[in-house]
Amino acid sequence: MKFQTEVVVHGVKESEGTIEGRAYSSTTFHCEVDLSENSAGRSIGRATRPFKLGDAREYDKWAHLGASLPIKAMATFEMAAGAQDATKLKLVDIKPVERAASKAA
Template sequence: MQVTSEVVVHAIKESVGTFEGKPFSSTTFHCEVDLKENGAGRSLGRVTRPFKLGDAKEFDKWAHLGAALPCKATATFDMDAAKEDGVKLTLVAIRPLSMVVPDAGKKAA
């Protein structure tokens, strides 16, 4: 099943090269997510999580936005059941919306 969500992209990384003789090419989007509490303790705030999409050419579509990061984007994910109660999200498309304007007085949700 596919779901679309508004996300905040904090960073984008291009990876190109070879490893053990095999070529690789990818783009990783670091998107903001809530930090979930677990059995090891409490948590506050938000973190980024990496999502790979396409090859290194995807980076070129976003390179002009470097100074505008973080920025809002519309992301489409494939959502699949994972072990136990987990869900696996795979990024299948992403499109920038606008620049995020930091608000120093705003508290984390």
């Protein structure tokens, strides 16, 4: 199941290279999430979590926004069942929204 939501992107990291003859390439978006309470105690505030998307070329689409971070973005996630009762979220698309708003002003 796919759904869209607005997120706050705090960082974007490119990763590309070769390890033991195997090439790798990805971009990781560090998006803001709520801290959840658990059996160990209460919590307040927000943290960031990494979500990978595409290859290292995705970074190039965001490089010019570095000075604007953190920035709001519209993200599309795919939600699927994980092991046991867990749910997995996979980032499948993300686009900045603040640049469009600043042009209109």
